[in-house]
Amino acid sequence: MACLACLLALAFVAAEAQQMQSNISQGSSLTPTTNSTWLSRSGLYAFGFYRQGNGYAVGIFLAGIPEETVVWTANRDDPPFSNNATLRFTGDGLALPTAEGQNYLVKPSSTPSYASMLDSGNFVLYNSSREIVWQSFDHPTDTLLPGQRLLSGNELFSAKSEADHSTGIFRLKMQNDGNLVQYPVDTPDTRPYAFYSSSTSGAGENVTLNFGADGHLYLLNRNGTNIRNITEGGLPTDEGKLYLMRIDVGGIFRLYSHDLKKNANWSVQWESSNDKCDPKGLCGLNSYCVSIDLQPDCRCLPRFEYVNQGNQTSGCERNFVADACKNRNENFTYTMEELESTTWEDVSYMNLRLSDRNDCIQGCLEDCNCEAALFDGTNCRKQRLPLRYGRRDTGTSDRALIKVGVPRKPDTDPRIVQPGNKKKGRTGILIIGLSFTAFGSILLLISVIVWWKHNVWAYKRMSAVNGDLELNEGVALRRYAYEELEEMTNNFKEELGRGASSTVYKGLILGTQKPVAVKRLEKVAAEGETEFQTEIRVIGRTHHKNLVRLLGYCLDGAKKLLVYEYMSNGSLADVLFTRERQPFWEERMGIARNIARGFLYLHEECDAQIIHCDIKPQNILLDEFMCPKISDFGLAKLLKADQTRTTTGIRGTKGYVAPEWHRKMPITVKADVYSFGIVLLEIICCRRNVDWSLPEEEAILDELAYNNYHTSR
Template sequence: MACLACLLALAFVAAEAQQMQSNISQGSSLTPTTNSTWLSRSGLYAFGFYRQGNGYAVGIFLAGIPQKTVVWTANRDDPPVSNNATLLFTGDGLALPTAEGKNYLVSPSGSASYASMLDSGNFVLYNSGREIVWQSFDHPTDTLLPGQCLLSGNELFSAKSEADHSTGIFRLKMQNDGNLVQYPVDTPDTSVYSFYSSFTDREGENVTLNFGADGHLYLLNGNATNIRNITDGGLPTDEGKLYLMRIDVGGIFRLYSHDLKKNAIWSVEWESSKEKCVPKGLCGFNSYCVLIDLEPDCRCLRRFESVNPGNQTSGCERNFVADACKNRNENFTYTMEKLENTTWEDSSYMSLTLSDEDDCIQGCLEDCDCEAVFFDGTNCRKQRLPLRYGRRDNGTSDRALIKVGVPTKPDTDPRIVQPGSKKKARKWIWIGTAIGAALLVMVLSISSYLLRRKLFSGETNPMIENEMLEWMESDRSTDDVNGLQNDGKLGNNLTVFSYASVVAATTNFPEENKLGQGGFGPVYKGKLVTGQEIAVKRLSRCSGQGTLEFKNELILISELQHTNLVQLFGFCIHGEERMLIYAYMPNKSLDYFLFDSTRAMLLDWTKRFNIIEGIAQGLLYLHKYSRMRAWELWKEGRGLELMDPTLKDSCTEDQLLRCFHVGLLCVEENAADRPCMSDVVSMLITETISLPLPTRPAFITIRNVIVSDVNISRRELQIISVNGLSNTTVDGR
């Protein structure tokens, strides 16, 4: 009876619509660039082409609101079509002509005479007797509209992303046993994989999910009896209010409303879960979900790396080669990394009754098949990789212990992949250009001296530099500052933070407050007693960044305070702890948005242009108005003053100057003048090679009149240059 009720509701909508809608006759066609849609009578809904990726998809969307919202897609997993495609309506349905014939997107149960795009959002095909032979309401994708039903045995599948409406990784199924359940895709319909249920599994067959005009989502059994209210309903039903139910990209299904009168955005009226880490499969293998500012973020297991940093569902892989368990090697050993308060899918192959964690650890270390264990205080469950469906759950005492390989003698076992090296290798393949290589040589040679002497062109702030260096060289803790109280001030408005204040601000550095892992240690979110949000860069003891590097970074950044640069508030030293306190960036870094297909949609052109302008303003400050000027010393023949004083006794001056020279050639404004990598190597190791004279680097805000003509070669440029100085003129960019 529930199916009958659903059909009666649709029949009423269709009968009413026949009197209200204009008909689409056989032979009508659409193209992406000209006549692209068939509109409903009010213009609220449209059937036709919409942009997807580099082409077009065919579907139904809300055309009458500023936010074009797709509610149905035909053959959603087909590749997008080109802008010269044609959609043709025939008696056999809707087809895209192809070289092989016709690709039918809609195939009715009988001959179709005409079609209508209804104001309900339903696209309907009729035969000559005005009977429905096909309707989109019978074939939902990820969305239900008021008046629509999800029949027993049918499913909704999430979209891949906000911009890509092909099938995603979550599903909502109206099961034949009467239960409405959410699962990851490609999993059996069993409770171990579910992450939402209506708990109506004993209500029998023919239960349907129904959607009322007042926002009411409810289940009817085979006798048309309401067996469960998913939402309460009772929302306004006037013509100025729209509703839709959708299983979102993130796996949670929600009831949305949109107020047409106020030109508003979609608002959430109800959601299956307020915990965005609940959907299983949101994070890929060997990674777990953590909420950061109520948004889900996928973290790799320790000693694991992301397979694809731009795709959280890609999961993580080891950064070590795990074949040494059975092949004993004195240069290699295993240890167990602990991960507290996490839940995972239990796919254990053995469970031991143990109350001691050390016994659980030892049992895994002695078992070559064991790659992880879950320990809850009484049971030790041995696991093989990969682990999946992991998420942070502070309500559980469960902990995961992961077996990881570590070298006993670093760099002696070729099977050991040093942490981070996979990622770095991929990165350097991309950016391993002449510029990067030569600048790296320069940075290694002059790192500390650039910050402490004439690179500042005599314009350093002596108070901050002298006070900071004198104070830090005394190796004192910020908890006992002579002449400064805890959380006192240095120059440049820098604060000397006490260790206690930093611990309090970060609530003792818990994993859930971790924002990321930098090259020299983790970064944590915190909040000062003033309410100011901060990011704490906690330098690892084994990071390789010692007191000298810490001083350099502090001095450098303190001199570079600018509205378009991340602000440094201060620092903290406590024993071996070295911490830098920055302003917290609530919108995260740019790559968080750009390399995620869903979040990228949040950055429209206006936002991106504003970001571009902000970056440009920051660069202008660094290159023109800050006190550091990587060219003036070279131009004045004082290049040796760039040398780190610790190299004074060991440095070969000619080689040092050659490194500086090559570095400047690698940042020439005219890209054609920059040497390739093979030339860079030759320039560095062959002293007999005569090096061309460098011109001002591209980041100097002076335009080189000569090189603006790309037809002038470097040889001609050298002839024009006098005494090593290029003929230049100041010109605004």
């Protein structure tokens, strides 16, 4: 009986020793509920299943301490696995069989023979020659361990939360220029988005972040020379101490230590910042970070509420209706509320040189596009929502002025200027009255054109506030890298349209998957350069619901590209001249009225008067609601404050060009009025201006309209 007890004890010890063995052979498997991990030799680290949410994830974690600490996760953005999942070690790697096939969590470069969970925390696959064919140290997630490196071009991404190890909202990148930088996710690697830097830009290629056993974090260049100490190191290196470096959920990366002998908790040895509001994007859109007792607190803009009360990174949204400005609701008005000592990302669409806060407030109230203004005492930068990267900064005098909506009291003074309701003595364009038969409409149209050409100068000019335009002055546009646009357009795969000097492609903004239109200019000579700069200078600072919005640009040597909002219904030509898509009469008249509003803005309401010079149905785009927007300003002319006309070479498209172009006369906004008149005829008749498939007397639409008008008098 005693011998039997000895045999049982020996069997137990042998089984335990086998469990502690780090070598794993092909054919081995793990399940979440039984035989769930492969341990390192000391039992400190484990590879296998761990609890996440309502299921399980696969990764590496510290099993030798009471506080489970995950240091690496496989396919971290996959949904959790169920409790009947089975992870198998095959000749192709580590895979979970699914109904669709094998889901590989580890895919080595060649056939593995066995694997090991090392005491360093590195999980390694070897071939039959004991060569490493895959190791977790080469694929870090949010954590580095001693002996591990972050290679040039690689990144660490924070976890979503302490309990969810999927990808979060911050990243730490070892850039190819030698600089170690922190950014929010889904942002370009440029200075405006950085919130930590090692200040080693220009140190050369192949710089790596290294982690020593004594807690030393340092940068080595390609020659092995130390170019920067991130931490000083020199911490105890005995077996009783653990170290790890992590980019935390809150965006700050820290060096932690853990004393195994004292069974203590993790303690911070070093951190990239002691201000927890430093990480940009910690608070969501339309909210800002305030530090209270060294803890970050996210607060909404005035009259805004959290999108999700339980998640501060979800951002905030208005608690009032936002369209009263454009609808001129007499029972509703706007006022401005102020946030002092706050900083925000500056994506202003207009910069006014103002030193008076009240002038800045009035300028925003009178502009329906302005939803907030950033005022620093000398500049009033008009912004659209959402605002982001907001934080309280007591060291700045900058203030944010937020437009908020309030119901109008019955006794409100009617003399207060309402946004979008400037009294300019306009007489209108009379398009609203175009609801007669086609022939009668043509007669009225000709009268309207003649009337407008003689009376357009009766409108009052708005005073220019920004002086002469320069390419970058007053223009707040995102500058894209060419590689970004290649990725956004899937290498310029889907073509939306083609012109004489450019091609337009569909793209998706990285991260949000919001569609955009990317125009690539084909001309790289002086003509193409002029069109590129003109487009940015004109549309980059004009904002109206009937003008296509320019979102950004790329200027990379000969590569010149422009990024616009996406217009899902194509051009007016696509709709008007395709029989199956032709709008009804009322819808066509609505399109005509909205185009006219766009021209009224260009000619009379902009800081600088703009002549488009190339009006045609192909340059009028339609959004998802069939609202028309004027586009393609590459040939446009800007007039200075003291100009009413300009002399230039002939511009535009045959059939739409006003007679004064051919007579070399000075050009005014009347040139656009003529082109618009031709487009109106096409809208009314649903046919092209020139159609040689028709009898000769009907082929040219404006001549046909004039002859009908003349004979009816």
